[in-house]
Amino acid sequence: MSQRLQLTRQWKRGAVTACALTLLAATGAAAAPDGGPAAPKQKRYEWVDASTVPAEELSDLPKPVPFSQYQRSRGKNTASRPSPNPKSADEALRKECAKHEKEAKTVKGWVKSRWQSCQKRPYDLVLRSLDGTRDIGRLKFDVWILGRAHDGSRRADYTASVEDIIVQAVHGEDAKKWRIGQSFDLGIDLNDSDPDPKVTEPGVIRRDELLGVWDKTPSWQLTYTSPDKGPQYDKGNRQRVAAMLFMDLNAGSPNALPYSLAGSYRSLARFDYAGPAVGKHMGTVFTEARVALRLSMKDPAVNESALHIYDAQNRPERTFPSWLGKSVPGAKEPLHRLMDKGKRDLNRKKAIRACTEVWGSYSGSGLDCDEYPFASTKEGANAGNNKFSVRLLSSDDNQTVGTKRLNGMYQANRVLDGDPFYVTIVS
Known part of the structure; x- marks a missing residue:
């Protein structure tokens, strides 16, 4: 909560407290005009x-x-x-x-x-x-x-x-x-x-x-x-x-x-x-609503991406780059939208380098380098902590998630730069 909001609440509560104290004073004994015994309590x-x-x-x-x-x-x-x-x-x-x-x-x-x-x-x-x-x-x-x-x-x-x-x-x-x-x-x-x-x-x-x-x-x-x-x-x-x-x-x-x-x-x-x-x-x-992108491993249009994300979230040892203790956010820790095109491009370039290091050149294969977290998030491959995963997937599957499902979720929920969201995979 911002300082301005905190001050607003403190002032408000202070006013309520002052009001209560005033009423409490009104219930107490009031001195008689001649200094004699106090008048009886009214409340x-x-x-x-x-x-x-x-x-x-x-x-x-x-x-x-x-x-x-x-x-x-x-x-x-x-x-x-x-x-x-x-x-x-x-x-x-x-x-x-x-x-x-x-x-x-x-x-x-x-x-x-x-x-x-x-x-x-x-x-x-x-x-x-x-x-x-x-x-x-x-x-x-x-x-x-x-x-x-x-x-x-x-x-x-x-x-x-x-x-x-x-x-x-x-x-x-x-x-x-x-x-x-x-x-x-x-x-x-x-x-x-x-x-x-x-x-x-x-x-x-x-x-x-x-x-x-x-x-x-x-x-x-x-x-x-x-x-x-x-x-x-x-x-x-x-x-x-x-x-x-x-x-x-x-x-x-x-x-x-x-x-x-x-x-x-x-x-x-x-x-x-x-x-x-x-x-x-x-x-x-x-803004306190929980926003989530839902993908199903039974949906033939996105099942490859869904499996990749599921593995990254739940079985990171099966994903690349591979290192001991790796964890990937999005299920319990939110991702955050990144609208800066230059930074999105850096995420994408690092993911492609990782794919090439593992599988070599995949040009002409009909496969895309799929990265998770998405390049359009602050947690993308170039975040600097190596908490990401790459996998070669069919181009249609990869593009459907990126250009349709993810962008559709952004627009349907007015997700702005820095806004949190989650990714939920269902079987």
């Missing part, structure tokens, strides 16, 4: 994560109910809220996200691809006395954030929602007065951006509502764009903007200290105008 409760409360204490709040049912029990006539009805594309992403529960509830969520991401994070909070002797409320809900990046546009869209709210309140506490807040902020990593990086934020980046409002209108939209100056990639400026979006979440009651979780969600997105080398001239990607 004696706080919100805490249910995981910090002993199970036997949670038994005091055994029957949380959906918020709409709670409202009806308090005498407010409310029609049952229909389930969210997202667009079909969002519905498909939500279903996939739910199947990746472990990843989806993390801070970055489940990053399906360079174009789609999703967080589904459950919260379970308990309202209890500051000394931990009494629990008077429980609040459970799910936060969903669906992210979409766009190939062909410097734009990223997010749909945030608070859903499936379940509550229980006792000892006079009123859950209708409870609130949930979401606050989005943006940072730019200057180290990974080109000159003058900018992102235009949406007009509304914070939403703090009573539970009843969330229950009625659970979702809201945020769109982030990055302005461009027209094509400048021929001058070396790809107009990259490495952005980090993060969300803070809070929950509260008028009678208690709030629950605050800074950085409950994070999304890394990159805007660029890189030109035809990555397909559409401009676009946006989620």
Whole structure:
């Protein structure tokens, strides 16, 4: 993370801490005007994560109910809220996200691809006395954030929602007065951006509502764009903007200290105008997505290359150049795209020399010198560590992998210079 982003987060957390200290001060005893005994404390409760409360204490709040049912029990006539009805594309992403529960509830969520991401994070909070002797409320809900990046546009869209709210309140506490807040902020990593990086934020980046409002209108939209100056990639400026979006979440009651979780969600997105080398001239990607080139040893179009790469990754002793302890990256350690033509040519020349040293002249044989890692990667033959492999393969097979499959993967995923990717071989 860049220094700028670190400072942004530290400032944010500092602000939350300062707010909490201010509220703590408000709960303490205030001196009487005449210097007499302190006034009684006004707030004696706080919100805490249910995981910090002993199970036997949670038994005091055994029957949380959906918020709409709670409202009806308090005498407010409310029609049952229909389930969210997202667009079909969002519905498909939500279903996939739910199947990746472990990843989806993390801070970055489940990053399906360079174009789609999703967080589904459950919260379970308990309202209890500051000394931990009494629990008077429980609040459970799910936060969903669906992210979409766009190939062909410097734009990223997010749909945030608070859903499936379940509550229980006792000892006079009123859950209708409870609130949930979401606050989005943006940072730019200057180290990974080109000159003058900018992102235009949406007009509304914070939403703090009573539970009843969330229950009625659970979702809201945020769109982030990055302005461009027209094509400048021929001058070396790809107009990259490495952005980090993060969300803070809070929950509260008028009678208690709030629950605050800074950085409950994070999304890394990159805007660029890189030109035809990555397909559409401009676009946006989620950079934490795992990008991989998949080849099958059963595919007759590329089976020779696939076997070569498999051997290099798993049986390097069968490959040339041969040396004790050799290992070749790409399966567990990523490769990184190299767009500098001069450096790619140096990789290629060294690989050809290695082929000639092992097999002699192969001119007119119909075979190509296949090298792995690819010449278009920073880990290519000229990297200086001899962690590469060469093998003579049929020209058709070799060219299909290089000119079609690999370049196709680069363009399909907007892989820029230095971007990591993996190579997966299936049998």
